Amino acid sequence: MTRWVNTLRFARALVTTNLKAALALRGAFVMQALFMVLNNFTFFVFWWVLMRRTPTLRGWRLADIQVLFGVVAAGYGLTVTLAGGVRYLGQAIEDGALDTLLTQPKPVLLHALGLRLQPSGFGDVLSGLVFILWSGQVSWRTAPAVALAIAASALACAACGIVFFSLAFWVGRVETAARQLWELLLTFSLYPEPLFGGALRLALFTVLPAGFVGYLPASVVREPSIQNMSMLATGAVLYFTLAVLVFDAGLRRYASGSRFTTFG
Amino acid sequence: MTLTYLKKHTAYARIAMAQGRRERAELYGRVVFFAVILGVFSSLWRAVGEAGLPASGDPRALVWYLAATEWIMLSAPQIHLEIQEAIRRGDVVYRLGHPASYVMAEFAAGLGATALRMPFLGLTAFGCAFAFTRWTPPLSAIALFIPFAVMAAALLVALYLWIGLLAFWLQDVSPVFWVTQKLMFVFGGLMLPLAMYPSAMQKAAAFTPFPVMLFAPASIVLGTGLVRPVILARDLALWGGVMALVVQWTYRRAAAGLTVNGG
Numbered sequence: 001m002t003r004w005v006n007t008l009r010f011a012r013a014l015v016t017t018n019l020k021a022a023l024a025l026r027g028a029f030v031m032q033a034l035f036m037v038l039n040n041f042t043f044f045v046f047w048w049v050l051m052r053r054t055p056t057l058r059g060w061r062l063a064d065i066q067v068l069f070g071v072v073a074a075g076y077g078l079t080v081t082l083a084g085g086v087r088y089l090g091q092a093i094e095d096g097a098l099d100t101l102l103t104q105p106k107p108v109l110l111h112a113l114g115l116r117l118q119p120s121g122f123g124d125v126l127s128g129l130v131f132i133l134w135s136g137q138v139s140w141r142t143a144p145a146v147a148l149a150i151a152a153s154a155l156a157c158a159a160c161g162i163v164f165f166s167l168a169f170w171v172g173r174v175e176t177a178a179r180q181l182w183e184l185l186l187t188f189s190l191y192p193e194p195l196f197g198g199a200l201r202l203a204l205f206t207v208l209p210a211g212f213v214g215y216l217p218a219s220v221v222r223e224p225s226i227q228n229m230s231m232l233a234t235g236a237v238l239y240f241t242l243a244v245l246v247f248d249a250g251l252r253r254y255a256s257g258s259r260f261t262t263f264g
Numbered sequence: 265m266t267l268t269y270l271k272k273h274t275a276y277a278r279i280a281m282a283q284g285r286r287e288r289a290e291l292y293g294r295v296v297f298f299a300v301i302l303g304v305f306s307s308l309w310r311a312v313g314e315a316g317l318p319a320s321g322d323p324r325a326l327v328w329y330l331a332a333t334e335w336i337m338l339s340a341p342q343i344h345l346e347i348q349e350a351i352r353r354g355d356v357v358y359r360l361g362h363p364a365s366y367v368m369a370e371f372a373a374g375l376g377a378t379a380l381r382m383p384f385l386g387l388t389a390f391g392c393a394f395a396f397t398r399w400t401p402p403l404s405a406i407a408l409f410i411p412f413a414v415m416a417a418a419l420l421v422a423l424y425l426w427i428g429l430l431a432f433w434l435q436d437v438s439p440v441f442w443v444t445q446k447l448m449f450v451f452g453g454l455m456l457p458l459a460m461y462p463s464a465m466q467k468a469a470a471f472t473p474f475p476v477m478l479f480a481p482a483s484i485v486l487g488t489g490l491v492r493p494v495i496l497a498r499d500l501a502l503w504g505g506v507m508a509l510v511v512q513w514t515y516r517r518a519a520a521g522l523t524v525n526g527g
Contacts, residue, residue: 028436035439042446046455053460054315057308120438173289180293184300195307 010106014114015082022119029119036123037130040073044131058194063135065192068218070131072189075153075213077124083113083158084121087182089165090175099256109162109247137222145224149217152236156212159236159243160185166243169250181208189214212236276369277376284380291381294338295388302389305330305455306396324397325486326457331393332482333454336413339385340420341377343370347428348437360519367425367515374421382417386410405487412481412493415500419477422507429511432518447472453479459490473503 022029047069051062079086089112092098101111128150132138138146164178188196188210196204205211212235220228284291309323347370350356359366394400427444431437448454450465452474458466469475476499483491 031439032436035442039442039446042443042450045450049456049461050312054312057311057315176289176293180297184297187297187300187304191304191308195304195311 007107007110011110011114014111015117018084018114018117022117029122032119033123033126036077036120037127040069040124040127040131044069057192060192060194063137064218064222066131066135067137067221068192068214069190070128070133070135071149071153071217071221072128072186072214073124073131074128074150075157075217076186077121077126077128078150078154079121079157079161080118081121081125082117082154083161084116084118085113086158086161086165087118087179088116089113089162090168090178093166093168093250093254094173094175096256098251098254102254108251109244113158113162132221142221142224145220145229148229148233149220152220152232153213153217155236155240156209157185159239160209160213162243163246166247166250169253184208185210185213209235209239212239272364273368273372276364276372277379280373280376281380284377291384294381295384298334298338298385298388299392301334302327302331302392302396324399325401327397328393328399328401328485329457329482330455331389332409332413332485333452333478335382335385335389336416336420336478336481337448337454339378339382339413339417340424341374341381342424342441343374343377343421344424344428344431344437344441346370347425348431348435351428351431352435357522360522367429367511370428371422371425371511374425375418378417378421382414401485401487405485408493409481409484412484412496412500415497415504416477416481419473419500419504419507422504422511423473423477426507426511426514429514429518432522448474448478451475452477453482457483457486459488473507476500476503 044066047062047065051057051065055061085092092112098108098112101108104111132146161182164181165174167178168174185208188204188208193201193204193211193215204215212232216228216232216235220232306323306327309326313323347356350359356366359369362369390400390406400406423444424441427437427440430440434440450461451458451469451472453461453469458469458475458479461469469479476496480491480496480499484493484496
């Protein structure tokens with residue numbers, strides 16, 4: 001129990017330190033967050049233009065797409081804010097940069113994930129919340145469901161990042177491919193599920209779990225039910241557990257980079 | 265003088281091509297990404313067609329339109345990232361002493377990488393568009409589109425070059441790149457032809473270089489007759505000239521104000 005509490009305290013300290021470091025360059029921080037908000041709203045112009053002419057797409061309306069877009073943006077933003085190191089995991093494995101973390105008493109994965117924070121993530125979270133509120137499909141009563149949906153989306157997103165970038169343990173230089181796989185996951189997550197059918201839909205809930213990053217969390221926000229919420233929470237936790245297991249299996253194969261460097 | 269100048273910068277283009285051939289992962293990634301995007305959008309346009317609403321005209325033509333715009337976008341390498349890193353690390357200082365213009369060398373390298381990517385991505389674009397639609401626009405339209413696509417990609421490389429140079433002042437140019445990308449998305453008509461946007465947006469877009477880079481060349485594939493090749497060639501030359509002036513001016517300002525901190 002004490003170990004868990006200590007680990008949580010450590011995670012909080014990582015986030016706080018990262019936040020202080022990011023806020024030290026306040027101008028750059030605000031600019032990155034604001035530009036990300038602008039970026040997300042500009043992207044949404046496509047849906048706005050399309051849905052003005054075609055109000056319903058296989059049962060999806062503009063408000064539904066706003067919820068989907070909002071949940072994915074907020075989930076992704078939360079991932080790169082709290083676990084921004086995920087994007088650099090492949091490079092760290094390839095360069096042998098995990099050496100310094102292996103000598104620390106805290107979990108290596110947690111430490112590696114918490115080493116960085118992307119200021120643009122705050123812009124993602126902010127714009128995500130605005131999209132969800134703007135959709136008109138939420139109220140104070142559904143706030144817990146919204147929080148669960150965003151947290152689950154973030155967990156699934158982080159899990160996929162860990163798995164993709166951990167491939168470096170087995171296949172070496174995987175940075176570009178892993179980054180593109182992660183982008184594919186987001187690409188699929190941002191489009192309504194009914195557009196995809198058959199084997200592709202199955203893949204989107206298994207191999208490339210866009211279903212757990214976007215569709216299922218969005219359906220929890222739109223129609224919160226115990227069944228939906230428990231399915232989402234279970235799926236997200238299972239994916240994250242799988243990701244931790246994959247990372248741990250990879251870590252056993254990890255070869256030191258024999259790096260001499262300063263740390264801290 | 266001109267021949268030596270040309271040879272020198274062609275060498276940068278050749279080196280970039282050789283590097284691109286060695287590091288194929290990114291190219292393969294782009295090919296897969298391109299195929300997926302076209303797959304997603306062919307499903308989307310099918311759904312729009314099923315809705316039976318006057319959203320878009322022929323869904324098959326829209327898949328080809330996207331293939332054309334994305335071909336231009338994905339062919340241009342994001343050279344701003346390398347320029348940004350060179351400026352951040354201070355490596356740019358060593359480049360200033362080279363007997364070749366830094367700006368022209370980066371532009372030539374960008375064109376070299378574009379030349380390597382365009383054939384692969386072009387095959388992906390047209391192959392996937394055909395596979396998803398079982399239809400091709402008139403071959404004459406495609407043949408006319410290709411040279412305009414090459415010119416538009418070169419203009420895009422110049423735009424990325426300019427964004428990279430802003431790192432002299434901004435350190436991190438990602439936000440500028442994101443916004444430019446999204447302006448390209450909206451004013452360039454990356455995914456939807458500009459003709460589908462509200463008229464106010466179409467009018468605003470006309471004052472930017474983005475329609476000339478994406479919408480106008482891709483419209484040739486659609487064969488709607490909205491774009492006249494002569495006008496497009498003129499606009500591309502015009503915006504090319506403007507871009508060259510802006511890049512040179514930005515670089516001169518940066519080089520003049522450059523302070524070397526260590527080395």
